Amino acid sequence: MGLSRFLPVIGTCVLTAHAVFAQQPTAAPSPSTPAQPAAAATQPAPAQSAPPSAGPVTTLENPTSATPAEAADPGAGDPAPAPSATAQPPPTAATSETAAPALPVAAPKPPPAPVRQIRKYAIAGEIGWNSLAGLGVNGTYNVIPQLSLDAGAGLCMVGYKLGVRLRGNVLESEWTPVIGVGYLFGSGTAGETTRTEIEDEEIEFRLFHSHYVQGVVGMNYTGTEGFAFMVTAGYAWLLRENFQLVSGPEDKASSIKPMVHGGVVLATSFGWAF
Numbered sequence: 258m259g260l261s262r263f264l265p266v267i268g269t270c271v272l273t274a275h276a277v278f279a280q281q282p283t284a285a286p287s288p289s290t291p292a293q294p295a296a297a298a299t300q301p302a303p304a305q306s307a308p309p310s311a312g313p314v315t316t317l318e319n320p321t322s323a324t325p326a327e328a329a330d331p332g333a334g335d336p337a338p339a340p341s342a343t344a345q346p347p348p349t350a351a352t353s354e355t356a357a358p359a360l361p362v363a364a365p366k367p368p369p370a371p372v373r374q375i376r377k378y379a380i381a382g383e384i385g386w387n388s389l390a391g392l393g394v395n396g397t398y399n400v401i402p403q404l405s406l407d408a409g410a411g412l413c414m415v416g417y418k419l420g421v422r423l424r425g426n427v428l429e430s431e432w433t434p435v436i437g438v439g440y441l442f443g444s445g446t447a448g449e450t451t452r453t454e455i456e457d458e459e460i461e462f463r464l465f466h467s468h469y470v471q472g473v474v475g476m477n478y479t480g481t482e483g484f485a486f487m488v489t490a491g492y493a494w495l496l497r498e499n500f501q502l503v504s505g506p507e508d509k510a511s512s513i514k515p516m517v518h519g520g521v522v523l524a525t526s527f528g529w530a531f
Contacts, residue, residue: 381528388524389420415443443467460505
């Protein structure tokens with residue numbers, strides 16, 4: 258009778274100890290050690306209902322022990338936080354520094370226009386022999402930089418004189434060689450007799466309208482500041498006889514004919530281009 262009184266208490270203690278050891282979790286494996294397949298957990302035996310006199314069953318919990326790596330670094334075992342959808346990307350070198358404004362690039366200047374294209378007109382005083390004007394004034398119109406039209410009016414040995422000439426300019430620069438072909442006209446004495454004395458002998462002659470063709474070469478300068486200069490040399494050919502001796506020795510008249518029959522051309526002019 259005395260032993261049977263303690264049997265229920267002994268059975269309750271055995272069942273409680275069995276349940277505690279069956280529910281205790283195993284230690285988590287170390288991160289450096291590969292996970293081993295977990296052994297099949299032993300199903301705890303169904304708990305026996307304790308006699309009414311038995312006290313409440315107390316369950317003991319054993320927290321999981323930490324690994325040495327987790328003990329050294331408490332945050333080592335925590336998973337990395339997921340990046341936020343609204344997080345801004347880190348600034349790059351191009352966006353972190355303010356770009357310097359681009360400096361405007363000056364367009365290359367176009368080459369200057371030829372001076373005879375800018376200054377298409379010129380007027381000049383001329384002095385020359387068998388030239389456009391003789392002693393007079395010349396005018397020039399530069400059709401294009403390579404081609405000019407000259408005209409002159411003045412006085413010469415055959416009376417009033419007019420001349421026109423087409424002139425080619427070899428270069429477009431201020432200084433250029435030129436070549437030209439022109440036509441000259443002299444008024445003569447309009448049928449009037451002219452009397453002159455040569456070596457104490459008097460002769461009378463008439464000069465008719467005189468027509469010449471002129472060919473010249475030379476140099477022309479037309480400056481960007483406006484100054485114009487030209488010198489020419491060449492020859493003028495008489496197209497039709499223009500001299501008639503009225504009275505006097507023929508040999509004395511031969512000294513006059515060369516002065517009215519054309520020949521060598523020499524001329525120079527100075528003026529202004531605009």
